[in-house]
Amino acid sequence: MDAVFKALADAGRRKLLDALHRENGQTLKRLCDHLDMTRQAVSKHLSLLEAANLVVTVREGREKRHFLNxxxxxxxxxxxxxxxxxxxxxxxxxxxxxxxxxxxx
Amino acid sequence: MAKSEFIYVTFIRTTPKKLWHALTDLEFGRKYWMGGHQETDWKVGSPWKLFFEGQLADSGEIVEFKPPKRLAIKWRHEMNPKAKAEGYGLCVMALEPMKGMVKLTVTHSIARKDSKLIEAVSGGWPSILSNLKSLMETGKVLMKTW
Incomplete structure (x- = not known):
């Protein structure tokens, strides 16, 4: 549960969760298009969210899609x-x- | 892409065999389905039904039954007329052992955008899965009904 609270304690990561709530299953590219964050920042936030099991990823061909959990x-x-x-x-x-x-x- | 889908993941401290039993034993299922219960014989091609308070809530057919790894159910919502009109989606439950735990992934999908079926079932899964996890790990459920 610590990992979940830590993951939620950041406005950028909460924004990412909101973006996935609006549209589930987005790719990194699509998430970056809508958010005022660098690709590196989004990628880092996503891996932290994934470690906290708040985001689940699925590989589809060359794309990785992100789902809110x-x-x-x-x-x-x-x-x-x-x-x-x-x-x-x-x-x-x-x-x-x-x-x-x-x-x- | 014309698809609505959600993926729920929970890690449960148990074995795949015990979790499979919890998912497919109809009597055990009553403990964590928040007042709901299923009816099926789990044979591939057999009908599957989910009832809440005696009312048919969802129905479908067993598509895959591979203990203790993968269970797939063709799934139609029955209560909301719009969701029912969309027809069948697919619900897949996948179990993977992971360092003394089992990763349970529930994927619910249908080949259409903004699905009412997905909206209808997505509200229920987090509480069912949390209840299941609590029951497996502590012997107690979090909530008996909605």
């Missing part, structure tokens, strides 16, 4: 966001119960 993001969602959301919601319902029971007293 949201599975690790889902793991973060269930581990962090889901957990705290549940706590926040139960705190609210506790508060509601407390206020309502006071009114009855």
């Amino acid at each position: 949201p599975v690790p993001l889902y793991a973060i969602y269930t581990r962090w966001i889901g957990k705290y959301e549940v706590n926040r919601l139960s705190a609210l319902s506790d508060l509601k119960n407390k206020l309502e029971s006071k009114r009855k007293e």
